[in-house]
Amino acid sequence: xxxxxxxxxxKLTKFSEHWSPKKVTAFNGHDIMVVKVKGEFNWHSxxxxxxxxxxxxxRIRIETEDGDVTLGPGELYVVPKNVRHRPVAEEEAxxxxxxxxxxxxxxxxxxxxxxxxx
Amino acid sequence: xxxxxxxxxxKLTKFSEHWSPKKVTAFNGHDIMVVKVKGEFNWHSxxxxxxxxxxxxxRIRIETEDGDVTLGPGELYVVPKNVRHRPVAEEEAxxxxxxxxxxxxxxxxxxxxxxxxx
Numbered sequence: 001x002x003x004x005x006x007x008x009x010x011k012l013t014k015f016s017e018h019w020s021p022k023k024v025t026a027f028n029g030h031d032i033m034v035v036k037v038k039g040e041f042n043w044h045s046x047x048x049x050x051x052x053x054x055x056x057x058x059r060i061r062i063e064t065e066d067g068d069v070t071l072g073p074g075e076l077y078v079v080p081k082n083v084r085h086r087p088v089a090e091e092e093a094x095x096x097x098x099x100x101x102x103x104x105x106x107x108x109x110x111x112x113x114x115x116x117x118x
Numbered sequence: 119x120x121x122x123x124x125x126x127x128x129k130l131t132k133f134s135e136h137w138s139p140k141k142v143t144a145f146n147g148h149d150i151m152v153v154k155v156k157g158e159f160n161w162h163s164x165x166x167x168x169x170x171x172x173x174x175x176x177r178i179r180i181e182t183e184d185g186d187v188t189l190g191p192g193e194l195y196v197v198p199k200n201v202r203h204r205p206v207a208e209e210e211a212x213x214x215x216x217x218x219x220x221x222x223x224x225x226x227x228x229x230x231x232x233x234x235x236x
Contacts, residue, residue: 003185005193027196028148028168028218050146056192067121074174075123078145098216100146 023117044107049100051079058093141235156210162225167218169197176211
């Protein structure tokens with residue numbers, strides 16, 4: 001039986017919209033996702049999951065109530081659950097994200113993006 | 119308060135031994151780790167965690183009971199729990215790993231590497 005690698009660069013060719021995470025595989029009840037971001041997201045927190053951000057391309061700043069962190073390619077940061085944060089990208093950046101499956105990306109079901117698998 | 123990015127390349131300068139994962143941060147009860155690998159690991163499985171492998175540098179083959187997969191930089195694969203597998207690297211490769219905290223890397227407490235944080 002063949003099993004397949006997830007090639008992140010290839011997955012990132014499949015969409016262009018910003019702030020709309022796409023699931024690429026699953027891990028222990030979590031979604032492994034890629035996302036393209038540009039501009040400022042909303043301030044939010046998640047009460048039941050840490051939030052894993054790794055930059056694949058570009059640069060982002062994660063503003064948090066505990067301070068800010070800037071990430072470039074090959075850098076990651078985990079925002080602890082309940083910590084309010086806001087990702088900001090001056091230019092388009094591509095990220096690997098991991099969150100508990102079903103987590104609203106905005107912290108609020110009403111405004112959350114629908115996560116589709118690619 | 120300052121918060122700090124995890125720079126994976128910088129973490130990888132801190133050790134040289136193979137098959138000895140180093141924790142770089144935590145995420146939802148999991149260890150986020152980097153590891154240098156070369157040669158063949160043992161066949162094993164984990165009965166309580168999926169096994170996340172992402173290649174940062176080099177190339178690995180993950181042989182599994184369901185088939186084999188080869189990963190290069192920017193590629194990842196999640197070995198489902200209970201699936202027997204063996205990572206193999208012809209040349210040294212550098213990986214990002216995620217496993218439930220406390221998981222023996224060999225699948226067996228008796229032979230597992232001790233995970234230290236760097």
